[in-house]
Amino acid sequence: DAGVIQSPRHEVTEMGQEVTLRCKPISGHDYLFWYRQTMMRGLELLIYFNNNVPIDDSGMPEDRFSAKMPNASFSTLKIQPSEPRDSAVYFCASNPTGTYGYTFGSGTRLTVV
């Protein structure tokens, strides 16, 4: 199994630009999570899906952030417009129903200049 796959690994963009982060969960995992990691705030849950349906998006910081899961094998996290304070590492994780530990992707390091 290739694990949870995130792309790109690194993204540098200018303030005001749209940024799209991508995630492919492990096949058969019906839960998908988006986390953001910063030095100041640690790991924050942004949103999670179950069977492609968003369950809890209370962690999404602002309307500039949106996430979709059009099918069981793909999810996107979009920031439009991006701001320097969005600079962070964004992680995607997945797990199947009935288990309790997540499998994380390697993350996308976003830098907004």
Add this chain to the structure above:
Amino acid sequence: AQSVAQPEDQVNVAEGNPLTVKCTYSVSGNPYLFWYVQYPNRGLQFLLKYITGDNLVKGSYGFEAEFNKSQTSFHLKKPSALVSDSALYFCAVRDRYGGSQGNLIFGKGTKLSVKP
């Protein structure tokens, strides 16, 4: 509300010595508890979990953790530290009676540094 506290930002240990990384939690019911490790420029890797049963849980790479309900703690331990254990360690908790499967709450992390 659920919460996790890792009181130490950094733990320094000499190679070969025992190590402990502390974690305390707060949940309304009985907890599910986890430890994850993050190596530089990598995602989080699962180390071990406590769901039920024996309070001493053994995990990957020789790590273990002890669930102490009275002290609401779940400290991570290893009898003999290796330089390769140097990484960022996260404790996480979920309420057993939570309304959904998701939503692990993570601590802020503890940086473990093992010197030769």
